[in-house]
Amino acid sequence: MLHYLSPLFIPALYAGVVVRRAALVWILLHAAAIALTLIGNLGNPFDVDVAAMVPIALLTAAVTGIDLRRRNLHRLLPTLGISFPGLLATVAAGAFLLEILYAVALRSVLS
Amino acid sequence: MLEADSIGVRYGGRQVLSAASLRARPGQITLLVGRNGVGKSSLLRACVGAGPLLHGIVRFQGTTHYPPRLPRLAREGLFWLPDESILDPFLPLGRQLKAVAEHFGTTDVERVAAALRIETHWHTSPASLSGGETRRASVAMALARNPRCLVVDEPFRGLSPIDAELLGGVFRQMVDEGRAVLMTGHEMPILRTLADAVVWCTAGTTHQYADPATAWDNHELRRDFWGS
Numbered sequence: 440m441l442h443y444l445s446p447l448f449i450p451a452l453y454a455g456v457v458v459r460r461a462a463l464v465w466i467l468l469h470a471a472a473i474a475l476t477l478i479g480n481l482g483n484p485f486d487v488d489v490a491a492m493v494p495i496a497l498l499t500a501a502v503t504g505i506d507l508r509r510r511n512l513h514r515l516l517p518t519l520g521i522s523f524p525g526l527l528a529t530v531a532a533g534a535f536l537l538e539i540l541y542a543v544a545l546r547s548v549l550s
Numbered sequence: 551m552l553e554a555d556s557i558g559v560r561y562g563g564r565q566v567l568s569a570a571s572l573r574a575r576p577g578q579i580t581l582l583v584g585r586n587g588v589g590k591s592s593l594l595r596a597c598v599g600a601g602p603l604l605h606g607i608v609r610f611q612g613t614t615h616y617p618p619r620l621p622r623l624a625r626e627g628l629f630w631l632p633d634e635s636i637l638d639p640f641l642p643l644g645r646q647l648k649a650v651a652e653h654f655g656t657t658d659v660e661r662v663a664a665a666l667r668i669e670t671h672w673h674t675s676p677a678s679l680s681g682g683e684t685r686r687a688s689v690a691m692a693l694a695r696n697p698r699c700l701v702v703d704e705p706f707r708g709l710s711p712i713d714a715e716l717l718g719g720v721f722r723q724m725v726d727e728g729r730a731v732l733m734t735g736h737e738m739p740i741l742r743t744l745a746d747a748v749v750w751c752t753a754g755t756t757h758q759y760a761d762p763a764t765a766w767d768n769h770e771l772r773r774d775f776w777g778s
Contacts, residue, residue, distance in 0.1 A: 452641065452649035515636040517600070519650065519695065520625035 449521055453512060461503045461530045465537060468495055468502075485549060487542040496538060500531035551576050551699050551730040552628065554597040557606035559589060566592050568754035570606075574699055574732035577725050579744050581762075582734040583775055584751035590734045591633070591703050593751060598630040598701050599623055610699070627698030633707065635684050636691060637676040643687055644672035651694040662693045665720060681708045689717060699730040706737040714740045738776075742766070750775065 449457065472491075476484035504527045507513060513523045552574040559567040566589040574580045584590050595601025597608050599618035608618040611626055620630055638646060644663070651659035663669040666686040676684055685705065692700055705721075706714045718740050721731050725746070735741050748765035750757045752774055759765035766772070 450649040450653035452645060453638075456638070456641070510638045510640060511635055512638065514632060514634065515638070515691075517620040518624050518628075518630045518636065519653075520621050522619075522621045525621075 449516065449526075450519065453516065456510065456512070457503070457507065457526065457530065460506050461499060461534065464502045464506070465495075465499045465534050468498060469541075485545050487538075487545055489542070492535060492538040492542070496531045496535035499534035500527045503527070503530050551611060552597065552701070552732065553609040554593075555607050557593060557596050557608075558604035559592045559596050559602055560604045561592075561602070565604075565754065567596070567751075570751065570754070570756045571758070572597065572732070572749045572756060573747070573758065574701070574730040575747070576698075576728050576730045578746040579721055579725050579731045579733065580747045580749060581741055581745035582732065582749045582751060582756075583736075583741075583765075583771075585775060586736075588751050589754070590751050593756070594630075594701055594703055594732070594734060595632075598628060600630055600632065629692045629695050629697035629700050631688055631692050631700065631702040631705070633703040635676065636688050637684065639677035640675055642673050643668065643676055643679070646676075647687075647690055647694045650691060651696075654695050656694050656696040659690075659694050662690050665716075665723075666690050666693075667716060682710060682713050685709060686713065686717060689720060693720070693724075697729065699732070700724060702731070702733045704735045705733055706735050706740055709737075711740070718744050 473484040476482065516523055516526060555571045557567055557570040558565070570589070570593050572580070572582065572593065582590050582593065592601060596603040596606065597618065599615070599620040599622070603617055608615045610623055610628060613626070615623060624630070637643065647659045647663060651657070660669065663672065666689060668683060668687050668690060671679060671683060671687070676687060679687060685708070689705065705717060709717065714737060721733070721744060725731055742762070745762045748759040748762050750759070750765060750771050
């Protein structure tokens with residue numbers, strides 16, 4: 440079961456690609472959200488909306504998945520024993536965890 | 551090693567395969583032949599869990615897989631090489647080969663690259679390789695994985711005769727080491743010299759021939775596939 444989920448079973452080179460791309464997508468999504476909040480004058484851009492955590496995690500996984508397909512990893516990783524949907528689920532879970540850490544960090548800094 | 555029985559595949563309303571079977575045995579190159587559109591690639595994809603499967607059973611190394619899932623089969627030593635590139639177009643080829651070889655404990659990946667004459671592209675990104683070079687590099691990736699069974703769709707498509715011969719030699723060496731190779735294709739001059747067993751795919755089913763000479767002498771196969 441772990442094989443379906445854990446990026447630890449991917450050759451390090453590809454695991455690095457997946458983690459870097461997912462992190463970049465996550466940062467860009469947050470940068471866009473902050474920019475839109477500032478432009479639209481929608482309040483404090485660093486006030487984390489808990490309701491947006493799941494959509495942002497799913498969006499991170501979806502955009503990362505599109506990028507990994509562009510790199511043919513949806514063909515390579517399954518034939519190396521890694522489930523591609525399982526990998527994207529791991530990315531979504533990782534992004535959600537990052538969301539929680541981000542929210543906790545912001546609140547402790549802002550309070 | 552790889553056995554599939556009663557395979558059925560349907561795309562939309564079209565039944566492509568109704569009762570197809572195949573065997574890939576260790577130490578043998580098994581060739582899957584048939585006219586365009588009879589479902590050869592669909593059969594390979596269904597057997598390795600990379601495509602739709604309506605019904606049928608797949609056994610690999612004595613374990614039954616229903617439905618077959620490629621990641622699970624891959625962990626047991628199967629490598630599926632589709633007719634599209636599996637390489638990351640943006641990472642240098644050598645880094646990719648080395649990463650996979652190190653992960654699976656394969657040694658001599660440089661020797662593999664040299665055998666496939668891609669060693670000069672070690673630092674090149676696959677995006678800038680030609681079709682034939684990409685094909686050879688994909689086979690090098692399969693060898694870096696060190697699989698027990700290689701299932702490959704149209705490995706010789708678009709290759710020059712000398713490159714096809716080179717690739718054929720690599721497949722022959724793989725089966726000499728006790729692995730199984732299952733392939734499909736239409737490049738009969740090279741495929742005829744390689745095949746140890748033949749599976750003829752026609753009318754939604756398959757016919758197996760342990761001896762290629764028997765297959766080539768079959769007048770129905772000749773009429774349906776060779777056209778003479």
